[in-house]
Amino acid sequence: MELTQSKLSEASDELSLVRAAKAGNIDAFEQLVRRYDRNVFRIAQHITQNREDAEDVVQEAFLKAFQNLQNFHEQSKFYTWLVRIAVNEALMKLRRRRTGKLVSLDEDVQTEEDSVPREVADWAPNPEQLYNQAELHDILQKTIQGLPASFRTVFVLRDVEGLSTEETAEALDLSIPAVKSRLLRARLQLRNRLTKYFRRKKTQEESGDGQK
Amino acid sequence: MTCSEFLKELTDYLDGVIDARTRAELEEHLTWCHECYVVCNTTQRTIEIFKDSQLYELPDDLRGRLRSAIMSKCKSHQKTGAVPKPDAPERG
Numbered sequence: 001m002e003l004t005q006s007k008l009s010e011a012s013d014e015l016s017l018v019r020a021a022k023a024g025n026i027d028a029f030e031q032l033v034r035r036y037d038r039n040v041f042r043i044a045q046h047i048t049q050n051r052e053d054a055e056d057v058v059q060e061a062f063l064k065a066f067q068n069l070q071n072f073h074e075q076s077k078f079y080t081w082l083v084r085i086a087v088n089e090a091l092m093k094l095r096r097r098r099t100g101k102l103v104s105l106d107e108d109v110q111t112e113e114d115s116v117p118r119e120v121a122d123w124a125p126n127p128e129q130l131y132n133q134a135e136l137h138d139i140l141q142k143t144i145q146g147l148p149a150s151f152r153t154v155f156v157l158r159d160v161e162g163l164s165t166e167e168t169a170e171a172l173d174l175s176i177p178a179v180k181s182r183l184l185r186a187r188l189q190l191r192n193r194l195t196k197y198f199r200r201k202k203t204q205e206e207s208g209d210g211q212k
Numbered sequence: 213m214t215c216s217e218f219l220k221e222l223t224d225y226l227d228g229v230i231d232a233r234t235r236a237e238l239e240e241h242l243t244w245c246h247e248c249y250v251v252c253n254t255t256q257r258t259i260e261i262f263k264d265s266q267l268y269e270l271p272d273d274l275r276g277r278l279r280s281a282i283m284s285k286c287k288s289h290q291k292t293g294a295v296p297k298p299d300a301p302e303r304g
Contacts, residue, residue, distance in 0.1 A: 136261075
């Protein structure tokens with residue numbers, strides 16, 4: 001019950017901030033920035049895979065949100081609306097970097113990695129502990145970089161940021177089946193790729209070298 | 213239930229949004245299919261590892277710089293009213 005109560009008060013608190021910001025209260029908008037800047041940065045980094053671009057996306061997304069607050073009609077959560085702006089900005093950055101290469105959320109690429117995982121080797125019991133944090137981050141970055149942008153985007157919103165399937169569909173302007181299909185592929189492809197690093201190996205503990 | 217049918221339902225199963233009957237069928241499949249059992253567990257671990265990884269955390273100094281930049285742009289937009297809105301409040 002407490003959780004529901006706190007979620008409710010969080011939502012009404014957010015709406016008060018949004019309304020105050022709409023009425024020109026810049027401090028209220030700054031509180032919204034403080035509340036969501038980390039999330040927007042994480043989403044932007046996952047999509048663009050580039051630190052400078054992610055920094056730009058954070059600035060541009062919040063500025064656009066501020067400029068267009070009057071067009072936010074409170075039919076969805078402010079955060080979902082903000083994510084939608086941020087994702088569009090991030091995809092634009094990606095397009096600019098890959099000139100000539102189409103980057104779209106409609107991208108629903110069938111790859112040979114799809115559907116049936118070829119690599120079904122089991123993992124070591126606590127595979128992330130085989131690596132220090134920097135090594136683990138490096139592995140995760142390499143792993144997610146290889147996914148199509150549309151899969152990365154759905155994965156980060158659903159599994160990293162914890163948006164619901166419905167919120168993700170709304171933020172990305174995709175149907176619910178499209179979100180689910182991309183999410184399944186993203187999860188399975190990431191799992192396949194991580195298996196290369198995390199598979200159970202006798203020699204791992206002995207040699208202390210599980211990376212190669 | 214075949215392995216491909218199992219995989220099709222895997223996302224809903226992991227998200228806990230599946231009806232009781234399908235859930236029972238999936239769990240029955242898991243009792244005898246070791247490969248799907250491994251895929252199911254390691255996919256769950258994949259999600260947890262990414263979620264807990266703190267990958268792409270915004271460092272405090274950069275966070276401060278970004279926030280000042282954002283707020284200063286918002287303030288200058290507010291002052292100049294670069295994009296005036298019909299029902300936007302009058303300032304100054």
